[in-house]
Amino acid sequence: MYATQTRNEIWLDAITQWEKLLGKNAVLIKQDEIAPYTKNTIGVNRNIKGVLLPRSTEDVQCIVRIAKQCKTPLYPISGGKNWGYGSCSPVKNTSFIVDLSNMKKISDFDPELGVVTVEPGVTQQDLFEFFKNNGNLFMVPTTGAGPSASILGNALERGYGLTPHSDHFDAITSFHAVLPSGDLYIPALEELGGKKINQLFKWGLGPYLDGLFTQGNFGIVTEGTLLVAHRPESIATFFFSLKDDASLEGAIKAIRTIKKELGNNTGAINLMNARRVLSMMEPFPEENCSNNQVITDEVIAQLTKKHQLTEWTGFGAIYGKKEITKVARNIIKKTLKPYIKRINFFTENTIKTASLIRFVAPSFYKKILKPKLDILSSALQNVSGVPSQVALPLAYWRSGKTPDRNKVINPAQDNCGLIWHAPLVPLTPKDIRKHVEIVNKVCPQHNINPLITLTIFSEQCCDSTIPILFDKNDIKDQLNAKECHNSLIAQEAKEGYLPYRLGIDKMNELIDPEKPCWKFAKQLKLAVDPDQIIAPGRYIPNDTFHENKKIESIIENNVVHEIKSRERRSNLSQALNIMNRNNVSFKEKNYELTKEIKISIANNIEDRIQAYKLLYTVYVEKEFARVNKSKMWYSKFDADPDTVTLVAKKGDDILGAITIIKDTGKGLPADDIYKGDLDEKRRKGNTFSEIVSLGIDKNIRGAQNVLVSLFNQAYFIAKSIHLSSHFIITVNPKHTAFYKRKLLFETLGQRISYGKVGGADAELLSLEFQKAEQEVRKIEEGSNHQKTLYKIFKTADQANGQIKFLRSQIKPMDTVTYNYLFRKDLMDYDKEKVV
Numbered sequence: 001m002y003a004t005q006t007r008n009e010i011w012l013d014a015i016t017q018w019e020k021l022l023g024k025n026a027v028l029i030k031q032d033e034i035a036p037y038t039k040n041t042i043g044v045n046r047n048i049k050g051v052l053l054p055r056s057t058e059d060v061q062c063i064v065r066i067a068k069q070c071k072t073p074l075y076p077i078s079g080g081k082n083w084g085y086g087s088c089s090p091v092k093n094t095s096f097i098v099d100l101s102n103m104k105k106i107s108d109f110d111p112e113l114g115v116v117t118v119e120p121g122v123t124q125q126d127l128f129e130f131f132k133n134n135g136n137l138f139m140v141p142t143t144g145a146g147p148s149a150s151i152l153g154n155a156l157e158r159g160y161g162l163t164p165h166s167d168h169f170d171a172i173t174s175f176h177a178v179l180p181s182g183d184l185y186i187p188a189l190e191e192l193g194g195k196k197i198n199q200l201f202k203w204g205l206g207p208y209l210d211g212l213f214t215q216g217n218f219g220i221v222t223e224g225t226l227l228v229a230h231r232p233e234s235i236a237t238f239f240f241s242l243k244d245d246a247s248l249e250g251a252i253k254a255i256r257t258i259k260k261e262l263g264n265n266t267g268a269i270n271l272m273n274a275r276r277v278l279s280m281m282e283p284f285p286e287e288n289c290s291n292n293q294v295i296t297d298e299v300i301a302q303l304t305k306k307h308q309l310t311e312w313t314g315f316g317a318i319y320g321k322k323e324i325t326k327v328a329r330n331i332i333k334k335t336l337k338p339y340i341k342r343i344n345f346f347t348e349n350t351i352k353t354a355s356l357i358r359f360v361a362p363s364f365y366k367k368i369l370k371p372k373l374d375i376l377s378s379a380l381q382n383v384s385g386v387p388s389q390v391a392l393p394l395a396y397w398r399s400g401k402t403p404d405r406n407k408v409i410n411p412a413q414d415n416c417g418l419i420w421h422a423p424l425v426p427l428t429p430k431d432i433r434k435h436v437e438i439v440n441k442v443c444p445q446h447n448i449n450p451l452i453t454l455t456i457f458s459e460q461c462c463d464s465t466i467p468i469l470f471d472k473n474d475i476k477d478q479l480n481a482k483e484c485h486n487s488l489i490a491q492e493a494k495e496g497y498l499p500y501r502l503g504i505d506k507m508n509e510l511i512d513p514e515k516p517c518w519k520f521a522k523q524l525k526l527a528v529d530p531d532q533i534i535a536p537g538r539y540i541p542n543d544t545f546h547e548n549k550k551i552e553s554i555i556e557n558n559v560v561h562e563i564k565s566r567e568r569r570s571n572l573s574q575a576l577n578i579m580n581r582n583n584v585s586f587k588e589k590n591y592e593l594t595k596e597i598k599i600s601i602a603n604n605i606e607d608r609i610q611a612y613k614l615l616y617t618v619y620v621e622k623e624f625a626r627v628n629k630s631k632m633w634y635s636k637f638d639a640d641p642d643t644v645t646l647v648a649k650k651g652d653d654i655l656g657a658i659t660i661i662k663d664t665g666k667g668l669p670a671d672d673i674y675k676g677d678l679d680e681k682r683r684k685g686n687t688f689s690e691i692v693s694l695g696i697d698k699n700i701r702g703a704q705n706v707l708v709s710l711f712n713q714a715y716f717i718a719k720s721i722h723l724s725s726h727f728i729i730t731v732n733p734k735h736t737a738f739y740k741r742k743l744l745f746e747t748l749g750q751r752i753s754y755g756k757v758g759g760a761d762a763e764l765l766s767l768e769f770q771k772a773e774q775e776v777r778k779i780e781e782g783s784n785h786q787k788t789l790y791k792i793f794k795t796a797d798q799a800n801g802q803i804k805f806l807r808s809q810i811k812p813m814d815t816v817t818y819n820y821l822f823r824k825d826l827m828d829y830d831k832e833k834v835v
């Protein structure tokens with residue numbers, strides 16, 4: 001408490017000083033003013049303390065000095081349009097955002113040598129207007145992020161575009177930056193009096209330091225100089241369709257040859273798979289997806305036919321004098337010929353000529369031709385250095401919304417769900433094929449559509465961009481997206497395909513601070529910014545990361561120790577074994593719960609955490625679960641509003657728990673290994689509720705009673721609330737006999753090793769509710785003498801009151817619980833508050 005108050009007082013001190021310096025309007029601290037800065041497309045939460053709006057380098061220097069004095073972290077942004085990687089959000093919580101978008105000076109423009117200096121707030125559109133008003137001789141280094149993105153912001157993330165200077169940091173010759181001390185860094189040649197020459201020569205003199213400001217946190221860049229490409233006499237775009245998927249390898253070699261022979265006369269060449277191209281041409285076909293939101297191959301085949309696409313579409317641009325572009329066209333055509341079905345070249349003139357059709361066939365023009373010409377025209381604009389919003393609707397595709405192209409589009413503010421996975425892949429046919437196979441396999445496993453763009457910017461290597469699109473309003477979809485991202489990173493890393501850039505939630509996950517390269521970066525950072533004032537955690541690991549790792553290993557060791565010292569057999573196994581003995585008679589009174597034990601639904605954070613911890617203990621004991629830092633056993637299915645965890649409580653203590661998941665069409669945990677068996681039954685009209693995570697506290701007496709009660713109530717949930725026809729459960733084969741004999745389950749899926757429970761064997765069983773009810777009726781009529789547990793069961797008809805009570809208790813997971821369980825990016829102190 002004391003520490004928090006002190007921190008608040010320090011913040012207040014900093015705010016007061018900043019307000020004095022910048023004016024109250026330039027220091028935003030009200031919730032509604034800072035809220036837009038917290039929105040991002042990747043679904044992470046960041047707690048920011050305020051926003052500072054400097055107008056000059058001197059303002060930035062004062063901001064940094066005050067921050068240093070008050071030990072208050074800052075996070076600089078230029079345009080804040082880092083969509084798919086974090087937008088405006090900082091890596092760490094409790095930072096103040098330094099929004100440099102008001103710093104819009106453009107200076108030192110040299111049209112003779114093609115160089116210009118810009119401040120961070122200069123956007124693609126600003127530079128475009130500037131060039132237009134100054135002879136229109138140069139191309140803006142455009143990207144898909146469009147007119148409102150910052151020129152420097154993109155270069156500082158080492159982004160790529162489609163114009164001849166496709167590597168945007170490569171084109172930077174000089175940075176000025178405010179250092180963590182508040183001093184201004186000016187490169188060596190300029191310090192020696194060579195301002196002009198410094199702007200023309202990237203490497204300067206002595207150690208190359210400008211690069212430290214990209215993908216790092218050594219300063220706040222306040223201006224940058226870049227080389228800009230002359231607008232050539234002729235620009236043409238070309239689109240080509242590969243013959244088929246098998247032509248990919250040949251096409252890769254051909255593109256390598258084109259890049260080698262044409263050099264800067266071509267920009268980057270993009271190859272997109274059919275799904276990616278369709279995402280630009282068709283609304284998301286929600287109704288034509290498999291039940292997990294992945295568009296089926298059949299639908300993709302229909303749509304590619306409709307749009308006359310093939311499995312791969314290529315796109316590039318040629319720049320130069322007319323004679324050169326003519327030769328370049330022929331080289332491109334000839335080189336690609338063996339692998340393509342068709343290739344078309346477009347210039348501004350061909351598009352203008354095609355649009356003349358509107359006078360001859362207005363209806364055909366309006367319905368068919370115009371939409372295609374609009375796309376071509378925007379694509380041509382983009383490669384010609386004219387900023388356009390053409391690429392941005394991609395971020396909205398999965399949500400089904402269409403942004404208004406006449407307004408400024410901002411996917412983060414519009415709640416779009418998009419994470420970029422952007423690995424670098426060697427430009428060999430073998431590697432490209434392997435990468436494509438990984439993406440095509442991993443994405444659907446997580447209910448994500450595999451969309452691929454290979455941006456081939458050199459003869460050696462390409463950057464593949466995979467937009468992981470998800471519905472941000474659907475918690476489960478969001479978790480799928482994150483799992484998909486993790487899985488893609490892990491699978492690709494095995495092959496050496498690593499990302500060229502990271503999202504704010506991945507920086508501290510991928511980077512190992514113990515490796516010499518990161519140790520070195522960390523030492524540098526600590527030397528110049530010991531209080532971690534500038535963008536803590538941005539790419540370079542800081543102490544928190546190190547501490548977290550230490551804590552993780554301590555917890556892991558403790559848990560292992562704890563478990564080793566316990567006996568192996570859990571209370572659940574014992575209960576099942578006792579009940580499975582033939583001579584046990586199920587007399588009702590034996591299985592009644594004592595009055596103090598109540599069954600209820602875990603619908604608040606305390607009950608959920610206790611239940612997940614109990615299940616974790618049981619599962620780790622059985623070696624089904626691996627030890628983890630949270631010491632809880634739960635999954636993304638627990639976030640589903642239909643999932644119910646029933647708990648048996650004595651006072652505040654949870655003695656047993658069982659989780660029941662409804663089959664809502666998005667798949668069940670058992671689908672991981674038994675999808676074929678389940679789908680066959682689904683086609684016959686069966687509907688399922690899956691029992692997962694059943695556990696009883698090992699220290700209680702009368703575990704059987706708890707187990708039977710939990711089972712009976714789970715049955716009420718599944719039958720009368722989920723309205724399912726069957727229970728399914730994946731069990732360890734040593735318990736199969738119990739479920740079959742005492743509860744009349746039947747085998748649905750054969751014995752198999754199940755990764756989710758540490759590779760132990762599992763078997764899928766199912767129980768038809770009708771069969772269970774018949775059994776109860778037979779028992780009541782006295783015509784059945786089997787020793788099943790139904791003797792002590794109530795049917796749903798007999799438990800109307802209890803079912804009503806359970807129904808009234810079911811609540812979707814609240815935001816606090818969700819954030820606690822699924823957003824590990826939240827600050828430590830937020831977690832402490834909750835627990």
Ligand SMILES: Cc1cc2nc3c(=O)[nH]c(=O)nc-3n(C[C@H](O)[C@H](O)[C@H](O)COP(=O)(O)OP(=O)(O)OC[C@H]3O[C@@H](n4cnc5c(N)ncnc54)[C@H](O)[C@@H]3O)c2cc1C
Nearest residue numbers: 078079080081082083143144145149150153154159160221
């Ligand atoms: C549909 C779509 C298409 C996209 N296409 C592309 C593409 O073709 N190429 C591409 O590269 N990206 C692309 N992006 C990703 C992203 O939107 C762009 O990279 C965008 O340019 C980044 O935002 P920004 O320029 O406003 O930079 P900012 O968000 O301002 O900056 C990015 C990061 O750099 C650091 N930074 C910024 N300014 C400073 C400073 N002055 N000093 C120190 N550090 C600073 C900060 O950590 C900041 O988070 C695309 C995104 C979408 C949604």
